[in-house]
Amino acid sequence: MKVIIIEDEAIAADRLEKQLNEISPDMKVLAKLGSIKESVKWLTTHSADLIFLDIQLSDGLSFSIFEQVQVQTPVILTTAYDQYAIKAFQLNSVSYLLKPIRKSELMESLQKFQSLRTAFNINFDHLVSMMQSMQPTYRQHFLIQVGEKFRQVQTDEAAYFFAAHKAVFLRTFQGKTYPLDLALDALEQSLDPARFFRINRKYLVSMQAIAKMIAWSRSRIKIELAPPADDSQDTIVSIDRAKDFKDWMDT
Structure with missing residues (x-):
């Protein structure tokens, strides 16, 4: 299986790649992308079987990637958001991994993906709206x-x-x-x-x-x-x- 990792923290991306290789040696990480701009450029000309997607990238919410390029690839979200956000993901049938990612939970997500791929197709328009409403506002x-x-x-x-x-x-x-x-x-x-x-x-x-x-x-x-x-x-x-x-x- 060919996957890509969209994650702006290099250490986290490397750790996830290592875990994937330990779980399934034949799994190939095609790219590790650290920004919205970089991801849009890659996805415009490439494809993968599965995307591991960090929600918050250095240049904004990663969901905006899908406003700029059409992608049919299933997605597993990786997030450090609190339990209120996690509950919202669950209510919207979103598959996610809570950081720091545990190998056992990663394995479980991959098994779920293999058996029920359609559940990993996400309504990103709805999620963008949901996440924007959850973004805290701070004094300017x-x-x-x-x-x-x-x-x-x-x-x-x-x-x-x-x-x-x-x-x-x-x-x-x-x-x-x-x-x-x-x-x-x-x-x-x-x-x-x-x-x-x-x-x-x-x-x-x-x-x-x-x-x-x-x-x-x-x-x-x-x-x-x-x-x-x-x-x-x-x-x-x-x-x-x-x-x-x-x-x-x-x-």
């Missing part, structure tokens, strides 16, 4: 008063947020600091967790603002920010957040 900007004037600061401009003197401040990548009428807890809930992380009680930082990470005492991590924090001792990742921080930086 802040309205800040500077003297008698107001200024809109885009979230992309924020290097980090910090608590000091019983107030919360936003510091931009240009080093400008603005007071906010928001608590860090509320900010944490409103920002994209893929981009911002609460390292401790005082700091909520953008991944792009992390200039250096240093191993610290008691398995903690000290980070250096750019622009620099007022007190470098305040930018130590708390013990209870250290593992989550490492996972966040490794995704």
Whole structure:
């Protein structure tokens, strides 16, 4: 059987290919594609017996591939989405594998595919609509008063947020600091967790603002920010957040 893997994480794609080869040595992975653009180009001139499709690629939802090129190949979705999304897939008779993919579950999906191929043909128009409705919306900007004037600061401009003197401040990548009428807890809930992380009680930082990470005492991590924090001792990742921080930086 000839398959393709559409997955933007090279390690995950290699792992899946290895698992497939262990299950069925005669299975051939024709291509490992990491983006919508790359996938559309390949599928325009090639075909396969089965597609393993990651839902979220670096350039968008992978379902948009099928809006640009007509594909009749059955699909098995691979996803890291939470249980609410999984339930939605089940209700829509979608075959899926939850990351990290287990070999036993992969084998079960392949056996199901061999016995009931038609169940793997997916209504992508319906799924696109479903997934778009499930996409969370995050804060895009802040309205800040500077003297008698107001200024809109885009979230992309924020290097980090910090608590000091019983107030919360936003510091931009240009080093400008603005007071906010928001608590860090509320900010944490409103920002994209893929981009911002609460390292401790005082700091909520953008991944792009992390200039250096240093191993610290008691398995903690000290980070250096750019622009620099007022007190470098305040930018130590708390013990209870250290593992989550490492996972966040490794995704």
